[in-house]
Amino acid sequence: MNTHNPVPILSVRGVNKIYAGGFRALNNINLDIQRGEIFALLGPNGAGKTTLISLICGIVKASSGTVIADGHDIVRDYRAARATIGLVPQELHTDSFESVWATVKFSRGLYGKAPDAAYLENVLRALSLWDKRKAKIMTLSGGMKRRVLIAKALAHEPTILFLDEPSAGVDVELRHAMWRMVRELRAQGTTIILTTHYIEEAEDMADRIGVINQGELIVVEDKSVLMRKLGKKQLSLTLRQPLSRIPTELNAWPLTLSGDGHTLIYRFDAQAEESGIAALLRTLNEHGIDFKDLRSSESSLEDIFVGLVHQSKQELT
Amino acid sequence: MNLYGIRAIYHFEMARTFRTLAESIAAPVLTTSLYFIVFGKAIGSRLGDIDSVSYGAFIIPGLVMLNLLNESIANASFGIYMPKWSGTIYELLSAPVSWIEVLIGYVGAAATKSVVLGLLIMGTARLFVPYEIAHPGWMIAFLLLTAVTFSLFGFIIGLWADNFQKLQVVPMLVVTPLTFLGGAFYSITMLPPLWQKITLFNPVVYLISGFRWSFYGVADVHIAMSIGMICGFLMLCLAYVGWVFKTGYKIRN
Ligand SMILES: Nc1ncnc2c1ncn2[C@@H]1O[C@H](COP(=O)(O)OP(=O)(O)OP(=O)(O)O)[C@@H](O)[C@H]1O
Ligand SMILES: [Mg+2]
Numbered sequence: 001m002n003t004h005n006p007v008p009i010l011s012v013r014g015v016n017k018i019y020a021g022g023f024r025a026l027n028n029i030n031l032d033i034q035r036g037e038i039f040a041l042l043g044p045n046g047a048g049k050t051t052l053i054s055l056i057c058g059i060v061k062a063s064s065g066t067v068i069a070d071g072h073d074i075v076r077d078y079r080a081a082r083a084t085i086g087l088v089p090q091e092l093h094t095d096s097f098e099s100v101w102a103t104v105k106f107s108r109g110l111y112g113k114a115p116d117a118a119y120l121e122n123v124l125r126a127l128s129l130w131d132k133r134k135a136k137i138m139t140l141s142g143g144m145k146r147r148v149l150i151a152k153a154l155a156h157e158p159t160i161l162f163l164d165e166p167s168a169g170v171d172v173e174l175r176h177a178m179w180r181m182v183r184e185l186r187a188q189g190t191t192i193i194l195t196t197h198y199i200e201e202a203e204d205m206a207d208r209i210g211v212i213n214q215g216e217l218i219v220v221e222d223k224s225v226l227m228r229k230l231g232k233k234q235l236s237l238t239l240r241q242p243l244s245r246i247p248t249e250l251n252a253w254p255l256t257l258s259g260d261g262h263t264l265i266y267r268f269d270a271q272a273e274e275s276g277i278a279a280l281l282r283t284l285n286e287h288g289i290d291f292k293d294l295r296s297s298e299s300s301l302e303d304i305f306v307g308l309v310h311q312s313k314q315e316l317t
Numbered sequence: 318m319n320l321y322g323i324r325a326i327y328h329f330e331m332a333r334t335f336r337t338l339a340e341s342i343a344a345p346v347l348t349t350s351l352y353f354i355v356f357g358k359a360i361g362s363r364l365g366d367i368d369s370v371s372y373g374a375f376i377i378p379g380l381v382m383l384n385l386l387n388e389s390i391a392n393a394s395f396g397i398y399m400p401k402w403s404g405t406i407y408e409l410l411s412a413p414v415s416w417i418e419v420l421i422g423y424v425g426a427a428a429t430k431s432v433v434l435g436l437l438i439m440g441t442a443r444l445f446v447p448y449e450i451a452h453p454g455w456m457i458a459f460l461l462l463t464a465v466t467f468s469l470f471g472f473i474i475g476l477w478a479d480n481f482q483k484l485q486v487v488p489m490l491v492v493t494p495l496t497f498l499g500g501a502f503y504s505i506t507m508l509p510p511l512w513q514k515i516t517l518f519n520p521v522v523y524l525i526s527g528f529r530w531s532f533y534g535v536a537d538v539h540i541a542m543s544i545g546m547i548c549g550f551l552m553l554c555l556a557y558v559g560w561v562f563k564t565g566y567k568i569r570n
Contacts (some may be wrong), residue, residue, distance in 0.1 A: 057410075057411040059411055079415075081413075082412060083413045085411070093404030095403065097336060098332075102329075105325075107328050107408065109322060110325045110412045111412050113320045113321060113411075
């Protein structure tokens with residue numbers, strides 16, 4: 001739990017969602033989002049990411065539990081709560097026949113804000129949509145439609161922005177432009193919650209990371225803490241003489257040998273008090289195993305994520 | 318009250334009409350003109366007056382009602398069905414608007430369109446048949462009340478429908494027969510006695526009769542009955558919509 005900022009901008013408490021067919025999509029979700037942070041929600045397909053976002057935004061009704069957005073209960077005080085939230089949905093739902101300008105103007109009005117052409121112009125310019133403002137949405141490419149949805153979500157100046165897989169179907173250049181924009185928004189004080197399947201993206205962008213699997217939030221952690229806590233390090237030793245197998249004297253060590261017998265790999269917990277490297281090197285020396293190079297690396301967030309989901313699957317079965 | 322929100326929905330819906338001006342306005346006006354030429358002029362000239370009103374003039378209120386019902390239902394049902402179909406309803410669901418406000422936006426726009434259309438048809442009719450309006454105040458009241466009520470009814474159909482067929486089945490299988498059998502082209506006193514009784518179960522009879530009364534001061538049923546029926550139907554629709562919104566039926570998972 002993050003303690004440096006006591007009043008979360010978004011607070012999800014004991015939220016459950018059981019769909020009409022009886023399927024439990026969310027199971028007792030508790031989550032606090034801090035003001036001004038970028039929070040990445042990770043999870044495999046069908047984990048419940050979109051369901052959680054939809055529930056907070058008012059598209060899906062919670063079966064039980066409460067959500068407070070910027071001090072307002074999303075059900076009892078839905079007007080105030082929703083006015084603070086902007087949503088970019090996962091699917092490209094657009095009004096094909098509308099112009100970009102009309103649809104953005106519509107969004108601002110729908111959210112109860114007085115017209116402000118200058119503000120909307122800024123939003124469209126920031127998203128490189130200004131030249132397309134008169135174009136019908138159906139004439140735009142998928143990536144541009146995604147940007148139109150972002151512009152619509154920003155039209156009412158939300159303080160909390162949900163981006164549900166914003167980089168799906170978006171090329172590298174646009175993705176980078178989008179992340180620049182996300183950082184700018186955060187710099188202006190907007191809190192951002194995003195889902196993504198590109199783990200590098202979360203690793204790159206997020207302050208904190210939540211991992212959801214089969215409707216359960218299995219981890220919520222500062223990104224760096226998560227990587228430190230769950231990250232494994234590995235030490236690769238390039239041998240002078242290839243080995244055909246790991247000598248029995250080294251059985252006590254968790255070692256693997258590369259296929260060609262040239263590299264010995266030692267995995268260890270990054271958190272452990274004692275890495276055991278010194279002892280290992282001594283042992284190797286005692287047995288006359290000589291090496292010409294050594295390299296250590298950390299596991300990526302991807303490894304951590306795959307490990308977590310795998311682990312939670314095993315626990316469930 | 319989110320007035321900007323209502324205005325946004327209303328504008329959105331009206332813009333849709335202007336984009337499709339030919340289908341929305343020109344087509345019904347043209348069709349009705351054909352009715353006047355065929356029934357009013359060609360056939361009507363061979364028919365005697367009904368209740369001392371010429372046949373051409375007699376059918377005007379019925380034709381206006383016919384269009385009013387069809388257009389109100391079509392516009393409002395399509396208006397709310399489209400965002401459901403295209404997925405853009407996510408925005409309505411996540412915006413700080415109440416369902417009453419959504420309703421006012423959609424039903425208001427649909428009713429505006431059909432009232433304008435009704436007035437256009439009455440204007441067109443004037444080119445073919447001379448007629449006077451005996452009770453203009455009541456005429457406007459009937460026009461507005463019917464437009465609002467059936468736009469509301471259309472809104473309900475649009476909420477209920479989950480495919481395009483369903484969207485069309487109620488107007489085609491229920492509303493069109495009821496309007497044609499509702500006395501648009503005849504006075505129910507022209508029917509055999511048994512059918513005069515049966516036809517009283519058709520709510521459209523009351524609408525057309527009341528509307529015609531506001532034109533010519535003659536009616537098939539008492540004017541109070543007409544007003545009662547339409548207000549009753551309005552209440553029924555409102556109650557149903559209230560229930561739908563309360564339960565989130567078919568809209569919010
Ligand atoms: N309307 C619905 N009715 C019934 N089940 C649903 C409904 N919507 C989603 N689900 C189910 O809920 C689960 C979670 O879906 P959700 O869309 O939240 O997943 P997600 O994490 O966003 O996945 P993805 O990464 O594919 O977008 C899935 O098993 C899905 O089939
Ligand atoms: Mg999703």
